Structures are given as structure tokens and as C-alpha cells.
Amino acid sequence: xxxxxxxxxxxxxxxxxxxxxxxxxxxxxxxxxxxxxxxxxxxxxxxxxxxxxxxxxxxxxxxxxxxxxxxxxxxxxxxxxxxxxxxxxxxxxxxxxxxxxxxxxxxxxxxxxxxxxxxxxxxxxxxxxxxxxxxxxxxxxxxxxxxxxxxxxxxxxxxxxxxxxxxxxxxxxxxxxxxxxxxxxxxxxxxxxxxxxxxxxxxxxxxxxxxxxxxxxxxxxxxxxxxxxxxxxxxxxxxxxxxxxxxxxxxxxxxx
Numbered sequence: 097x098x099x100x101x102x103x104x105x106x107x108x109x110x111x112x113x114x115x116x117x118x119x120x121x122x123x124x125x126x127x128x129x130x131x132x133x134x135x136x137x138x139x140x141x142x143x144x145x146x147x148x149x150x151x152x153x154x155x156x157x158x159x160x161x162x163x164x165x166x167x168x169x170x171x172x173x174x175x176x177x178x179x180x181x182x183x184x185x186x187x188x189x190x191x192x193x194x195x196x197x198x199x200x201x202x203x204x205x206x207x208x209x210x211x212x213x214x215x216x217x218x219x220x221x222x223x224x225x226x227x228x229x230x231x232x233x234x235x236x237x238x239x240x241x242x243x244x245x246x247x248x249x250x251x252x253x254x255x256x257x258x259x260x261x262x263x264x265x266x267x268x269x270x271x272x273x274x275x276x277x278x279x280x281x282x283x284x285x286x287x288x289x290x291x292x293x294x295x296x297x298x299x300x301x302x303x304x305x306x307x308x309x310x311x312x313x314x315x316x317x318x319x320x321x322x323x324x325x326x327x328x329x330x331x332x333x334x335x336x337x338x339x340x341x342x343x344x345x346x347x348x349x350x351x352x
Contacts, residue, residue, distance in 0.1 A: 122139055123136040124145045124149055125250070126145050126146070126256050145244055149256060150244055152260075153240070156259040159262075159263040160202055160262050161233045163266045163267070163270040168199075170270060172191060194268075194269065195269045198269045199265075199266075201265045203228045205258040205265075206235070209258050210222060212254075212255060213243050213246070220242065232262070281302070281303040283302075283303050283317075284298075285300060285302075285303055285319040299319060301320055303318065304318050305318075306318055
């Protein structure tokens with residue numbers, strides 16, 4: 097295996113080799129490449145990635161949709177929600193270069209996914225409205241099955257990280273409630289409480305992991321019975337003897 101990637105089905109770079117191995121084994125290519133020798137989960141039906149990664153990819157594309165207008169407003173500092181509809185002024189409005197750069201990456205990423213899909217699947221045509229948020233929504237709502245079932249696992253892996261890049265860029269330049277995911281934790285709350293008899297006992301409620309997907313990508317362990325019983329993510333992992341967060345997004349080839 098080599099480090100240098102060559103376009104084509106016979107590329108021998110380590111990412112493409114592992115992707116082909118994952119495809120033969122029927123395991124999620126994102127986990128197989130991102131976690132090396134870890135036990136990757138099985139793929140979803142007719143897909144190259146697992147259900148978790150499909151959901152994450154869909155959520156990343158929908159984040160572009162939900163925050164696109166806010167990113168447009170952020171182009172002009174101080175203009176608020178009316179920035180995009182402003183009237184003509186004597187002097188040009190200042191534009192934030194970092195927002196321009198972010199939106200460029202978002203648009204390029206979304207369009208690279210769409211073009212790759214249209215090139216591979218004969219019966220697909222782009223939507224009439226070809227604005228970036230509309231194409232992102234079209235991919236997320238109507239084309240995920242075909243997108244994740246592309247012939248090459250390496251291609252699906254690339255599309256997954258393009259969606260992640262788009263979500264990351266638009267999250268950096270916008271504000272608002274972060275999208276979150278909540279899953280049950282394989283543990284119960286150990287906080288000491290006073291029961292009805294006046295005895296000190298463990299809480300015992302099933303814990304949940306709340307994952308703030310973007311922009312902070314943080315996790316916390318919470319008790320549904322009492323929010324003050326919250327446990328720091330790192331502390332909980334140590335108490336469970338875990339080496340890695342099981343629900344975390346695998347790292348991409350750049351280690352991000």
C-alpha cells in the first residue's frame with residue numbers, strides 16, 4: 097500500500113485498499129478506514145456505510161439547508177436578517193471574507209456529491225432549483241439510498257466526508273441551536289440520593305449520552321431524573337474502562 101492516491105479503481109493507496117476490503121466484508125467503510133483495525137459495524141441494507149453514518153451524513157446535508165440563510169446574513173456584519181434584502185447604498189457593504197470562503201467550500205462540497213451521483217446513476221437528473229441548499233436537501237431527502245449504494249466504497253467514503261466538510265464550514269459561520277443526538281448509555285446513574293425512607297441510595301436511573309453534533313462536537317452523560325447528576329464525558333469513559341467513544345464519528349484520512 098502507498099500514501100499517494102490515484103484516481104481509478106486500481107488505486108493502491110491505503111484508503112482505497114481498506115475501502116475495497118470493507119466492501120468485500122460488508123462492513124461500514126467509514127468505520128473501517130477511520131478506525132483502522134477496530135471492529136467496524138455492518139453496513140445498512142444495500143449500502144456501503146452503517147445506519148449511524150447514513151444518519152450523520154443526512155444530518156450534515158440538512159444542516160446546510162437549515163443554516164444557509166443565516167450564513168448569507170453573516171456575509172454583511174451588523175445587517176441582521178435583513179442583510180440579504182438590503183436596499184442600494186452609496187457605499188458598498190463590507191463582506192466578511194471568512195464567510196465567503198466557508199460558503200464557497202460548502203457549495204463546492206455539495207455540488208461534488210451531486211455531480212458524482214449524477215455521473216454514476218443514469219436515471220438521475222438534478223432538480224430544477226439548483227441552488228446549494230436545494231441541492232443539499234434533494235440529496236438528503238431523496239437520494240441517500242442511491243448515494244450510499246454507489247459501486248465504489250471509496251467513492252461513498254469521499255461523499256461522506258464532503259458532507260461533513262460542508263456541515264463543518266457552515267457551522268463555523270452561523271449561530272443557532274446545535275443539532276443533537278441522544279442515545280441510551282450502557283450504564284446507570286451512581287449519584288447518591290435520599291429515598292422516601294430517608295436512606296442514602298444510588299439513583300439508579302438509566303443514563304443517556306447527549307451528543308452536540310456541530311459545531312462543538314461535544315458529548316455529555318446525563319441522568320433523566322435530575323440534570324445535576326450530569327457526568328463529564330471523559331470521566332464516564334474512564335469509569336467504563338472505554339478506550340474510545342463508541343458513538344463518535346470516525347476520524348477521516350486527515351485525522352480530523
